[in-house]
Amino acid sequence: MSRAAGDPLYRDPDLARFYDLDNGWGEDTRAAAELARDATSVLDIGCGTGLLARHLAAGGRRVVGVDPAGAMLQIARAAPGGDAVAWVEADAAGLDLGERFDLVVMTGHAFQVFLTAGERRAALRTVARHLAPEGRFVLDSRNPARAEWRGWTPEATREVLAxxxxxxxxxxxxxxxxxxxxxxTYTTAYRIAGAPPLTAQSRIAFASHDEIAAALAEAGLAAEFWWGGWDRRPFTPDAPEIIAFGGHICRQSRTRLRP
Ligand SMILES: C[S@@+](CC[C@H](N)C(=O)[O-])C[C@H]1O[C@@H](n2cnc3c(N)ncnc32)[C@H](O)[C@@H]1O
Structure with a gap:
């Protein structure tokens, strides 16, 4: 098991059951679904509990969701629409399903679980390996220039969820x-009344735009569009998000991708 795949936040069933409390249908899932509108096949890498994958499969597409955390996939399988998706319990690095897809997504900041340039390159090679010749990929990562993590303090984040x-x-x-x-390294804690808190420590990286562009190029991929948010604002150095939407490098000059 890879280091990222060992994160108890996703691997421990007692913690994974809280994931959907913080991660519901939002602007990112809506925008990713819109990018998939013409795709007949989608690969979701780091699919988690499969909210996006299940939505896309409900539209009649072939959808494969990949995640190394069995506890997340257990929730995905049991959720409404879970039987319409092919779930694969696997690490992104080195994965070869022997199949190519119109769209490969790595959203919900799943890209940030890859901590080093080598890990990012390996994950992106998997994206390239599964992308149809004219296929597209999309990934999102929080912009390090915004240093969003500085606000992840107990005082600023404490809330009661239902x-x-x-x-x-x-x-x-x-x-x-x-x-x-x-x-x-961030801690996530959940406490149900009268019980001790359940906690997980997770590690993520905040790669810069240039680091992501370099990793894409090393994997044979390039972004045709760089967005700074899911509202498709152009990426600027102080944008909240770094969102890359593109395809194989060799296709860039021949096929204008339509977002
Ligand atoms: C922040 S969650 C995002 C989940 C989902 N994409 C979403 O939008 O809600 C990150 C996911 O990446 C998965 N992950 C961790 N390490 C991974 C790896 N090496 N390869 C693929 N996925 C991984 C985790 O298990 C977790 O489900």
Missing amino acids: HPELGPVERWNDVAEDRDTGII
Whole structure:
């Protein structure tokens, strides 16, 4: 199991059952679904509980959702529409399904679980390996220039959420920054009344636009569009998001991609 795949936030069933509380249908899933409108096949890498994958499969497409966290896939399978998706429990690195897709998505900031240039390159090679000749990919990553993690303190993040089965759940984060590597370690804590908190420590990276562009190029991919948010604003150095939408490098000059 890779280091990222071992994150208890996703691997531990007791913690994974809280994931959908914080990650519902929003601007990102809506925009990704719009990008998939002409795709007949979609690969979702780091699909988590499969909200997007299940929505896309409901439209009659072939959809494969890949994630190394069995606990996340367990929730995905059991959710409405879960039987319309092919779920694969696997790490992105080295994955070869022997199949190509019109669209490969790596959204919900799944790209940030890859901590080093080597890990990002390996994940993007998997994207390239599964992309049809005229296919497209999309990925999102938070812009390090905004240093969003500095706001992930217990004081700023503490709130009470309503879990559909467990009732009120207090949730908060805490964070530490390794200034040498740029890697962010954040704690996620959930507490149900009367029980000790369940906590996980997760590590993510905030790659810059240039680092992502370099990793794409090394994987044989290029973005034709760089957006700074899911509203498709152009990427600027202080944009909240870095969103790359593109295809194989060799197709860039021949096929104008339509977002
Ligand atoms: C922040 S969640 C995003 C989930 C989903 N894409 C969404 O939009 O809600 C990151 C996901 O990446 C998965 N992941 C972690 N390591 C991975 C790896 N090495 N390869 C593929 N996915 C990985 C985690 O298990 C988790 O489900």
